[in-house]
Amino acid sequence: MVDLRTEIAGVRLRNPTMLASGFLDETGGxxxxxxxxxxxxxxxxxxxxxxxxxxxxxxxxxxxxxLLNAVGLPNPGIVxxxxxxKRAQKGGAVIIGSVFGKDADEFARVAAKMASxxxxxxxxxxxxxxxxxxxxxxxxxxxAVRDFTRAVKDxxxxxxxxKLSPNVQxxxxxxxxxxxxxxxxxxxxxxxxxxxxxxxxxxxFLANKFGGLSGPAIRPIGVRAVYDICEKVHIPVVGxxxxxxxxDALEYIMAxxxxxxxxxxxIPKGIAVFEEITKxxxxxxxxxxxxxxxxxxxxxxx
Amino acid sequence: xxxxxxxxxxxxxxxxPTTMTYRFRGDFGxxxxxxxxxxxxxxxxxxxxxxxxxxxxxxxxxxxGDATHAFAAxxxxxxxxxxxxxxxxxxxxxxxxxxxxGGSGMASMIAAIEAFSQQxxxxxxxxxxxxxxxLLFVERANASGEVHIATDDGSRGFAGFVPALAExxxxxxxxxxxxxxxxxxxxxxxxxxxxxxxxxxxxxLERYMKCGIGIxxxxxxxxxxxxxxxxxxxxxxxxxFEEFGKFRRDxxxxxxPA
Numbered sequence: 074m075v076d077l078r079t080e081i082a083g084v085r086l087r088n089p090t091m092l093a094s095g096f097l098d099e100t101g102g103x104x105x106x107x108x109x110x111x112x113x114x115x116x117x118x119x120x121x122x123x124x125x126x127x128x129x130x131x132x133x134x135x136x137x138x139x140l141l142n143a144v145g146l147p148n149p150g151i152v153x154x155x156x157x158x159k160r161a162q163k164g165g166a167v168i169i170g171s172v173f174g175k176d177a178d179e180f181a182r183v184a185a186k187m188a189s190x191x192x193x194x195x196x197x198x199x200x201x202x203x204x205x206x207x208x209x210x211x212x213x214x215x216x217a218v219r220d221f222t223r224a225v226k227d228x229x230x231x232x233x234x235x236k237l238s239p240n241v242q243x244x245x246x247x248x249x250x251x252x253x254x255x256x257x258x259x260x261x262x263x264x265x266x267x268x269x270x271x272x273x274x275x276x277x278f279l280a281n282k283f284g285g286l287s288g289p290a291i292r293p294i295g296v297r298a299v300y301d302i303c304e305k306v307h308i309p310v311v312g313x314x315x316x317x318x319x320x321d322a323l324e325y326i327m328a329x330x331x332x333x334x335x336x337x338x339x340i341p342k343g344i345a346v347f348e349e350i351t352k353x354x355x356x357x358x359x360x361x362x363x364x365x366x367x368x369x370x371x372x373x374x375x
Numbered sequence: 376x377x378x379x380x381x382x383x384x385x386x387x388x389x390x391x392p393t394t395m396t397y398r399f400r401g402d403f404g405x406x407x408x409x410x411x412x413x414x415x416x417x418x419x420x421x422x423x424x425x426x427x428x429x430x431x432x433x434x435x436x437x438x439x440g441d442a443t444h445a446f447a448a449x450x451x452x453x454x455x456x457x458x459x460x461x462x463x464x465x466x467x468x469x470x471x472x473x474x475x476x477g478g479s480g481m482a483s484m485i486a487a488i489e490a491f492s493q494q495x496x497x498x499x500x501x502x503x504x505x506x507x508x509x510l511l512f513v514e515r516a517n518a519s520g521e522v523h524i525a526t527d528d529g530s531r532g533f534a535g536f537v538p539a540l541a542e543x544x545x546x547x548x549x550x551x552x553x554x555x556x557x558x559x560x561x562x563x564x565x566x567x568x569x570x571x572x573x574x575x576x577x578x579x580l581e582r583y584m585k586c587g588i589g590i591x592x593x594x595x596x597x598x599x600x601x602x603x604x605x606x607x608x609x610x611x612x613x614x615x616f617e618e619f620g621k622f623r624r625d626x627x628x629x630x631x632p633a
Contacts (some may be wrong), residue, residue: 096590099628118592118628126626130420131456133586134379144585147593149628156630257584273381274454286407292416343603 075355079331081309082232082257084193086113088351090100092169093313095334101160108166111348119171121199122183124150129280134269139288141269143281151186158190171196177224183230194232200263212238215250222254231375232257239294240266258309262295288337289315291347296324303329319353329371379458384508391509393438395447401432406464408607412587414456418442422584424483435478444534461587462606474500475541475565478555481511483579484556492519503537506530538564545572559633563620576610
C-alpha cells in the first residue's frame with residue numbers, strides 16, 4: 074500500500090487532494106460533503122470583511138479549453154461565515170480559510186477572525202484589485218505580496234499560504250517575495266486571465282467581460298510555475314490548475330508540489346473526483362515503485 | 376462538451392399579467408422538470424423551467440425583477456443564450472397523481488403533467504394563484520386530467536391557499552404520487568400533507584443560481600445542490616434538510632428567511 078499522507082507546513086492531510094477555493098465552498102454543508110467524499114482538505118470560498126454579491130450573471134462559461142469565470146468574490150462576509158466553518162467542522166473537515174481584503178490591514182483582520190474559527194491554515198487570495206495599483210492585482214506587485222503576507226503572518230499563529238497569479242512575468246520571483254514575507258507555503262496557480270466573445274451577440278460572454286480560465290488548458294502552465302517556484306524557494310508548494318486525474322496530480326507532485334487542489338474537474342466528474350484521483354495516484358505510484366507520495370515529490374528536478 | 380447556444384425567440388405568449396412564455400427552437404432534448412440557464416443579454420442569466428418540450432421549446436417566466444421585466448419587453452426575433460438542460464427530472468411513477476402548483480410553479484410541472492397523462496396515469500391538478508387572472512396553464516392541465524382551482528382572493532374556485540385545497544382532494548380520494556412546485560412555504564405544507572398521508576411526493580425547488588452545473592454553491596440547501604442534485608427532491612430528502620421552508624441564500628451566500 075502506498076502511503077498517501079502528506080503535510081504542508083505542519084498541516085497533515087490524509088491524501089494530497091484539496092478542494093480549490095471557489096468551488097462548493099460557500100456553505101458548510103457542501104464543504105463537509107466534499108471532505109466526506111474523499112478530499113484531504115477543503116479550502117473555503119475567499120471571504121472578505123463584508124457581504125458581497127459579486128458580479129451579475131453570466132459569471133461562468135464552459136469552453137472547450139476549460140472553465141472561464143468572473144464571479145466577483147461573492148461571499149457572506151467573515152462574521153456570517155463562522156456558521157459555515159462550524160457546519161463543515163461538524164463533518165470533520167480539515168479546513169483552510171481563504172481570505173481577501175482591500176489592503177494589508179483588512180487582510181490581517183479577516184485572517185485573524187478566520188483563524189479564530191479553528192481553521193488549520195490561511196490561504197491568501199491575492200488576485201483581487203490592488204487599491205494602490207491602478208487596475209492591477211495585489212498578486213502582480215511583488216512588494217505587495219511580501220507586505221500583505223507579513224501583515225497576515227503578524228496577525229495569526231497559523232501557517233499562511235499566499236496563492237499566486239500566473240498573470241506575471243516571472244512567478245518564481247513572487248514566490249520568493251512571499252517567502253521573504255514569512256509565507257509558510259505557496260499555492261500556485263490562480264486562474265489565467267482570459268475572455269470569450271459570443272459572435273452571434275457581438276459581445277463578451279461574461280457580464281464582467283473578462284475573467285479567469287481554469288481547467289485542463291492551464292495545467293501545463295501550472296506545472297511549469299510549480300517547477301520554477303520549487304527551484305527558488307524552500308517552503309512547500311501546493312499545485313493547482315487543471316488537475317482531474319491521478320496522473321495530472323502526479324505531474325504537480327513530481328514538479329515539487331506536496332499537494333494539489335482540484336476545482337474545475339468537479340464539473341465533468343462530480344465530487345467523486347477526489348477519491349478517483351487518490352486511487353489512480355496510488356496505483357501509478359505503486360507501479361513506479363514508490364512507497365509513498367512524499368518520495369515522489371520533486372523527482373522531476375534531475 | 377459545452378452546451379451553449381444562441382437562439383432567436385420565435386414567439387412570445389402573454390399567459391397572465393405577470394407571466395410570459397417564450398418559444399424557441401432547441402434540439403437539446405430535455406425531460407419534464409429540468410431547467411435551462413437563460414441569458415437575457417445585457418441583463419442577467421437565470422435558471423428557468425422548461426414549460427414546453429419537443430422541437431420548439433418553451434420557458435414561462437414570472438416577471439419579478441429588473442431582468443425579467445426587461446425580458447418582458449423582448450420581441451420575436453430577439454436572441455437569447457441558453458445552456459442546459461440541467462438538473463434531474465420528475466420520475467413518472469404512479470397511476471393516480473396529484474399535481475399541486477402555486478403561481479408560476481405550474482411552469483415547472485406542466486410538462487410532467489402532460490407526460491404522466493400521455494403514459495396513461497390519471498391526473499388531478501390543484502392550481503393555485505393570488506387571483507383568477509394569475510392562474511397559469513389551467514387549460515393545458517385540463518387537457519391532461521381533472522383541474523381544481525384555488526385563489527387567495529376567492530375570485531375563482533376555492534377561496535384560500537392551494538395546500539388546503541390539496542388536503543380536501545387527498546381526503547376525498549387515494550393518490551399514489553404527488554408533485555408540487557410553488558412558493559417554498561406552500562410546498563412545505565404540501566410535503567407535510569403528503570408525509571401525513573404516506574404518499575410519495577416530488578417537490579421542485581427554486582434557488583438563486585450562478586453556474587447551474589454544480590460548482591458555485593449558490594443554490595445549496597443543507598448539503599445538496601438544487602442545480603445538480605435537484606431541482607426535484609423527495610419527502611425523504613426534504614425531511615433531512617434543516618433549511619427547507621426556512622432559509623434561502625441571497626447573492627452573497629447569507630442565509631435569509633425563505
